[in-house]
Structures are given as C-alpha cells and as structure tokens.
Amino acid sequence: MSAPATASGAAPAELLRAQENAVVQMVTIGPVAEQLAARFADAGHRLYLVGGSVRDALLGRDVSDLDFTTDARPEEILRVLRGWSDAVWDTGIDFGTVGARVGDTTVEITTFRADAYDRVSRKPVVSFGESIEDDLVRRDFTVNAMAVELTGSQRRFVDPHGGLAALAAGVLDTPTAPEDSFADDPLRMLRAARFVSQLGLTPSERVVVAMTNMAGELSRITRERVQAELTKLILGKHPRRAIELMVDTGLCEQVLPEVPAMRLAIDEHMQHKDVYTHSLVVMEQAIDRETEGPDLVLRLAALLHDVGKPATRRKEPDGRVSFHHHEVVGAKMVRKRLRELKYPKAIVDDVSKLVFLHLRFHGYSGGEWTDSAVRRYVTDAGPLLDRLHKLVRSDCTTRNRRRAAALQRNYDSLEERIARLREKEALDAIRPDLNGNEIMEILGIPPGPLVGKAYKHMLALRMERGPLPREEAEAELRRWAAENGLA
Template sequence: MASASDAAAVPADLLRAQENAVVELVRVGPAAEELAARFDAAGHRLYLVGGSVRDALLGRPAEDLDFTTDARPDAVLAVLEGWADAVWETGIAFGTVGARKRGTAVEITTFRADAYDRVTRNPVVAFGDTIEDDLMRRDFTVNAMAVELTGGERTFVDPHGGLAALAAGNLDTPAAPEVSFADDPLRMLRAARFVSQLGLTPAPRVVAAMTAMAGELARITRERVQVELSKLICGMHPRRAIELMVDTGLAEQVLPEVPAMRLAIDEHMQHKDVYTHSLVVMDQAIERETDGPDLVLRLAALLHDIGKPATRRKEPDGRVSFHHHEVVGAKMVRKRLRELRYSKAVVEDVAQLVFLHLRFHGYGSGEWTDSAVRRYVTDAGPLLDRLHKLVRSDCTTRNRRRAAALQRSYDSLEERIALLREQEELDAIRPDLDGNAIMELLGIPPGPQVGRAYKHLLAVRMERGPLSSDEAEAELRRWAAENGVG
C-alpha cells in the first residue's frame, strides 16, 4: 500500500497501476515462489522485504533474499523442514532463520517491533503483528518497502514513500532520524554507505541528526564499523560519502586522519588543501581500476598523505615542506587500520603503498640506475601494479605541461622495468648462489652465517645485476675473507 499522503495526491486507479507495475518489476526466483507456497499452505504471510525489494527495483542482482513473516521462528522452522537444503539458526534469538535452497540463500525474520537499550545496538526483541510495524523499525524508507508473495495476489507495501524516495534519489528514515540513530548509531555510517553505493542524497534532517549524534558511533564495535567503511569505500561514489562523513563529524570517529588533512596546504602552495587533493587522487585511482573495486588501492589513495599534518614545516624561503611524510603516514596507516580490525594483509599492503608512493619522484632527473629500478620493483613486490596506479593518480596539478612531464617520466620508468624484467626475471630477483652453494663453497653448516652471506649476495645482485658463476663465487670468497667466515 502507498503512504496516506501519496494516496491523497494520486487517483486510486493510477495508484493501483503504479503498484502493479512495481510488483511486475520485482522478479523472484523459483526458490522464493516455492517458499511462498509453503508459507501460504501453512496459513502464514510472507513478504520480500528491504534491500531485496530496493535492489530489484534498481535492477541490481541479488544472490540473497530477505523475507519477513507473521510466523514465529518455530513455525518458520516447521515450514522449512523437508524443503531447505540447509538451515541455520544463528540469529533465531532475534527472530531470524537462515536457509539455502539450490544455491539461493534466504533469511526469514518474524515481524519485529523492537525497542533498543540505547547503550549497545542490540535490540530488546519484540515480535510485531503487522507488516507496517515491521517496516517502521527499518533504517531508511528505501529499505522499508515490501512485496507480499502469499495470499493469491502480490501486493506492494510502501507506507513510508520508499518508492518515491528511491526515484528521487532521496535518503530518509521512516521514523525521526534522531530516534532511528539513537536506536542503532551504525545507521549513520550506513547512510554514508548508501550515498556511495546508490548515489542517494540524505535529507537535511538526516544530515542534521548525523552531525548532532556522530559521537554515538563510539558505541559500535570496530569490526562492524570496518565492514560498513569497506562497503562505502568500494561503492560507486566513495568521495561523496567521505565528504558526508567529514562534514557531519562521522569521520572523526572512524578515520580522524582524513579531516585532519584539511589543515595542511600542499607544498606547491596551490588552492587545494591536502584533503581535497587526496579525494582527487582517490577519484583518479578509481578511474584506473581494471578489475572492479580495489579496496587496497582506494584506501592507499585516500590515506597516502595522512602524514603531512604531522610533518608540516615552513621553510626559510616561505614554502611549506612535508619531509618524510610517507614514512610517518605508513606508520599512521598501520595504527588506524589495525584499530579498525582490518586483516594483516590489507594493513600491510596499504601501508607499503603509502610508504612507497614518493619513491618515484626524482626519477625524471635521470639519476636512477638499474639498481634503483630493481629495488623499486623488489620493494613493491606484488603491489607494483597498484603502485603504478597510485603514483600516476597522485598527479593532480593543473599545470598541463608539468602533468604531461610526470606521466612521460613514469612511462619511461615502466619501459625500463619491462626491459629489465625481460632481461633478468626482475620479479624474482635472487642471489646468483643459493644457500646450498654458499655452504659448499665456504665449508660452513646451516646457520646465521649462511643468511648473512645470502643477504650480501642479494645486495650485490641488486646493485650490479646478474653475475656469472665465477664472479659470484669470487664475490662470496671476498666477503667471507673480510668477515672471517669459513
């Protein structure tokens, strides 16, 4: 059913036609049809609800389906018995039963009319009696739509104008946003996530509530915050979402280093501050993605300059410098991403990209030797392709001549990398003698001395390139004699 205001404004026959059109748009697979028939036979009502309806209206694919029902959890389990390939009861205390049928995952939740303790985000579960009660408790109007699949004829239920909001690109809450966010502060971060993923614009009252209540996000576990942040970063419009977080103060609770960059003007004394520059770099990095959203690259682009505020210095000539900000920034990235409970691999990859993002500068002066190129590739390791994208994206100057020169210099570096890779198997640089050869030539057993010799030969290999067997053996014996080994 439509909202009362909508019904008053739209003739009944036209309203019915619109609802029928919506129902036609919401296609469900065989598993949902079978499930609806079983609930109908058991005398219960079943609704496709929330994000499943929203995504169907947007034409977005959905592998998982969300349902709500008047049946209590025990009755839901009885309906699923003999039909589902698998059933899980992880969320049954909150009225949710999960199941899988022929590869389709479904979650079925009993109508809810929860209250919240306002200390954690955990609800005091109370089952509701109507679909309208259930939809009122949901986070946003675009997620408060449902389609009934039982009762013989499908019915579109939209008491809060979610369809109109979706069509207009508006993001609002069914209840007052202050009430909704007090119940579950994570919804404020979800608002930013929907800005990124769906391109929606939050209503002024939503923005006002987010601004006033940003501190409430501290009630949420870091793991839950990280999940929402990752989805936000990997959305279609992450810059808009980051700007919303900074403007409302949410970023201070999640990534305080990002708004801190607004205080630092870059070393070229241009009009843009480091914060704006970082958003542009993230935009340009996204344009260079080839295989879908890259969380590591996007985080590195956003955070590559977070060390600048801490290293900002005014030089005697009046210019501003940020010496070693890449070193400081890499340490800050590790601390922040660990605090957000990112995996060790993500933390280290993002930090290493931040650490290396300035290494390229100076190449254009022609001072880089083959040894420097080898070290660049070796230090980047499997991150080399991302490093290429990050460094190229870090050029945001409006000076076309300078921008073109920087891109030509990096073209030249990539050409040298390709040439050395072809000549030397650059991606797998190893010493010209392995550990067994070192032990045999020096007559030493396994132990620390072998490791020291190996490390020395690797440094020589990086500096001089491949050596012949005779040259490598001579270098090893020279080193061993100088260091009293063997």
C-alpha cells in the same frame, strides 16, 4: 504513497492500485521466492519480500540473496522449510531469523519485529510484531522499508513511509525521526554514508543534522562492525561523496580521524585548498585506473597516502611548505589506524606499504636511476607493483598541463625500463646468484646467522650488478668472507 485524480475521472484509490501493480511488476520474483511463498501460504502464513531485496529489484540491481519477513514464528519457519531447502541454519533464531540455501540462492526469513533498544549497547530487546507495518517502521531508511506480499490472492506492494518516492527522488530518509533511529542503532549513521556511496542517494536535511549532532554515538559500536560498513562504503560507486559526508558531519572523526586532519595542511603545490581535497582527487583518479573491479587496497592507499603531512608540515626559509618523510610517518599512522579498525593483516601490510613507497618514484627525475635502483623499486614493491604504478600516476593532480605531461612521461620511461629488465632478468623473483646451501658449501660454515649475512650481501650484489656468472659470484662471496675474517 498518494495519487491525484486524473482527467479521465479515475478515483485516487484506483490509480493508487494501478501504481502499486506497476511497482509489483518491476520486482521480478524468481522460482525460489515463488516456491517459498506457496509453502508459507499452505501453512496459513503470510510472506513478504522486504527491505534491500525490494529496493535493489526496483533499481535493476542483481538480487542474489533474498530477504523475507513473515507473521510465522521462528519454530514455524523451521517447519515450513523442512524438506525443501538444501541447508538451514538457525544462528539468528533468537532474533527471529532463519537462513536457508536452495541451489545457488540464499534466503533469510525473519518474523515481524517490533524491537526496542536499550540505547547503550545497541542490542535490541527482541519483540515480535503483529503486522508488516510494525516491521517496516523499525527499518533504518524508507528506501529499505518497502515490501511485496507474495502470499495473498494478488501480490501487494506495501510502502507506508514513501520509500518508492524517496528512491525515485534519490533521497535518504528515515521512517521515524532520525534522532530516534540513530539512538537505537548508531551504526545507521555510517550506513547512511554507505548508501550515499553505493546508491548515489542524498541524505535529507534532517538526517544530516542528526548525524552531525550524534556522530559521537558511533563510539558505542564495535570496531568490527564499523570496519565492515567502511569497507562497503570505500568499495561503492561514489566513495568521495560518502567521505565528504562523513567529514562534514563529524562522523569521520570517529572512524578515520586522519582524513579530516588533512584539511589543516595546505597542498605544497598550491593546486588544491588542502591535502584533504588533493587526497579525494587522487582516490577518484585511482578508481578510474582500476581494471578488475573495485580494489579496496588501492582505494584506501589513495585516500590515506598523505595522512603523514599534517605531522611533518614545515615552512622553509624561502616560504615554501615541505613535508619531509611524510611517507614514513604516514605509513606508521595508516598501520595503526587499520589495525584499530580490525582490518586483516594482509590489508594492513599492503596499504601501509603503498603509502610508504608512493614517493619513491619522484627520485627517478628524468630517468637517471641506475638499473640497480630500478631493480630495488620492483623488488620493494613486490606483488604490489601494479597498484604502485596506479597510485603514483593518480598522485599527479597538478593543473599545469606541461608538468603533468612530464610526470607521466617519466613514469612511462620507468615502466619501459622495468619491462626491458624483465626481458633480460627474472625481475619479479630476484634471488642471489648463490643460495644458502651453496654459501655454506663454498665457505664451509654451518647453518646460522653468518649464512644470513652472506646471503644479504649476495642479494645486494645481485641488485647492484644484475646476474653474475657462477665463477664471479663465488669470487665475490670469498672476497666478502675474507673481509669479514672468514678466510
């Protein structure tokens, strides 16, 4: 970081020191860091708060987990921690990292690193460095290559790659040539998109060029690692900007190829240049409807709800474009992609189900549904009903104000219908009027597939007609039994 001379005649070095002091004051050092620094100093070692901990402190973000680097070797780190922390783990000790917990604070302490990579598996050949400068030059981005020394006579801000200036300018750049950085670890390209989403940073031109030229290198990274970065990206403050960066650089082809494919399908309402743009708008509108913090399932469903359109696009005789059954095709595509990315089964099921159901409302058309249809809508959505409400409302991106208002009124009407039925019926837990044991007792049959068929019939009847009196339910069951040869 450089500084010009001032009118007061202050020497550049003095001004630089004043700026560094100001930065250090911005980084709040809590009691855990103070205690740890004292222990390392007593042992004759240096300790630095480093990386994301410094960056987030400068941005005023919460810093609950602290990252440190030190000249102490791993076995010396363990000796310093002995008798001080509540718990210590050394699962990363082969890479020079020791973790510890003190109260509610988690810390990671890593020996200075000066790794080399084989550029095939992305696994580093671990090599310990001799200075903080050795350590910082191997960091992914300049905004993460800043440190504050805690063990000297005075705290010292260390920023050899201009990370503070980059952070102030909102620029994402690498300490070394981005081609070298990304060759060492291709996951850093996806991490760049994640920082665009989380921090609102803009990648430098050279970073974008390197991402574009090297996007295919991401195939070296395990799906689990890719999924972890993608999840953080989707849950950030600016996921649209990050998705656009991924699509523009070709990175998305390696992660969610169905998203850039939507650029080939023109929106049937002609409100956007393509389905891709429409989907980004739907995701933003869904985010605006979140009430309990970032919702991964809702955001993924909003982004991917129309991925089935390119495969189902058809030009009708009257010139219109249709995408019949794209929700069915899309749900299958989403399920396959999320499984490939190693998402948990619950997330795969929920996102694909929302994609499958997102068009169901459009059959409502002015409130013409029967109570039975409303019951089925609620039952099919199950615990996803609130998310389905948000997704369907967000899927309205027309610029025609009259049409948009009509769609929202229709959905208001549907929600009012659901609320009224809830008052009269246990709508969220619809069960047949007769359970399995009662069916067996009335019909005199043992457990088996026949009981399941009778149960499904009674459930369909409950959907169609609502709750039935006991006598009427039994009569309907016997009528079904007679029709199926069980008199």
